[in-house]
Amino acid sequence: MEIIETVGLTKNYRRFKKQAGIMGSLKGLIRREYEEKQAVSNLDLTIREGEFVGLIGPNGAGKTTLVKMLTGIIAPTCGTISVLGYYPNDLEHEFKQQYAVVMGQKSQLFFELTVEDTLRLFKEIYGLPEQEYQISKDYFVNLFQVQELMHVQVRTLSLGERMKMELIAALLHNPKIIFLDEPTIGLDAVASKQIRGFLAEINEKKGTTIVLTSHYMEDIKALCKRSIVINHGYKIYDGDTEKLFERFQKYKKITFIFHEPTLLPGLAFDARIMEQTPYKKVIVVPKENAAELLRALMSLLPIDITVEEEEIGTVVERIYQEGGKGFA
């Protein structure tokens, strides 16, 4: 069943254009110039119940604008939009009762109070009966293993702990859809992995539809079967995540650190050396040659090796250049 549907969805922002300097400021007082920016353009989208969808794109691509329209925070300029059968910007309570939004850099918690205090508030806001509240709270507190943190001030929590609490506050009323905007931003690898594990479990066990925006490839790869790539407001790819990365993520960046000054051997395949000092080599290599490069350099006894995926921006740029639409 489709629970999110948009046709020709467009959002234009109008913003004041000001020249720099005092003269620019004075001119702005007399004559205002505005410019229109199209943040989302003619976007068609359907998401089925229970899907875990990744929204990918560089900064300013239009991902967050799309999420803001889907949640009713902002109104579209034109096009049609239906989420759970509602027009989101009508801001009906019945609609808001059925979804949750978690924004990595914005908090719903009260920093001076305990998490328990905030959860009590959310219990009342969503009208949860006491028993249902206790069951739901216990489930998430056990899942996130945060029993010890329920009675300390929110401001004393680490970033990872706070994000877990944000997720509990958002999930308490068992929403049908969760919109997650950069939930792992600023988290270390362990905390990010834990959060990913929780999200996967919620999607699987509760059948919650999840729309995730993230800059981290790992988040998208690990969680989302389907990915939607947006660039300059346009949808340029909509399909299987595995296929997306298989086709468009072509290179790996491998960093080698050596204990002694080391010279690179000649390589029989295409490889770009990004950085080279006697102790450190950073090499970008086609992913099919990554194993070969590792084998070749392992004989030089590196003391540390890091393998990185290509940045999301590079992948998006490649999809854009190669025409991802045909692949959707």
Next chain:
Amino acid sequence: MRKYLEIVKIYIKTQIAWRGDFIIQILFTLTKIVFASLLWGTIFAGRDKVTGFTINSMMSYYIISSFLTQLDMSSKVSREISQRIRNGTFSKYMIIPINIQGYFIAMEMGVVFFNLFIYFITSVLWIFIFRIRFVFVSDPVVLAGAVILIILGLFFMAQLNYYLGLLTLKYEEIETFLMIKDNLVAFVTGSIIPLTLLPEGIVLVMKAFPFYYVTYLPSMLFIGRIKGELGMGLLVLSCWCVVLQAVIHATWQNYRVKYDGVGI
């Protein structure tokens, strides 16, 4: 209704989260009291009455009006809404199933209940320390009317500040509106000087506006003066509340589509 009660409770809890803030607020209020006593003591030196007020009735007026003025913390509401609209965090109120105005009024009530407690204690201390023969109305009807007037006044001020905050959706910058409102309120509510000291014509004009009934009239009613204005006060203030609520509704419906939630 329970959700709004929980918001009231949450904001009472945030007010008492910090011990230092709590103590400083009490000390600050006591300091104001000392300065007021010195000022009015100097004005009344060698005189029994000033424009019909004895020092006791003047001090009683001052205690009550400053109590009511400090009770109203709604000016923070407009600035908070404005700031949140400008930095995009207003979205947090739009995504939860709650009436946003109701949220801010409940938030204001949480702060008011806390202030009520602080200022009540300090006012009682003031009366005892300075041995003021407190002048207070004994007629229960006037007393009840004055209390209703105070509640309506606090509600009106919360409405007004909520409305001014919403104007950020249209004008982006509302500091000028707030400055005009703050100056007007300080003068018209009689919290700077009792309005009886002003020319009669000016007071007559003020009576058509709501601010006269927010602090000044209840203060005067509490010290047993101008009882005849109670009915008119309740009527005028109720009308303003109804009108402003309609204006708020129209403003929200027209301007909320302008919200762009920048910064998130």
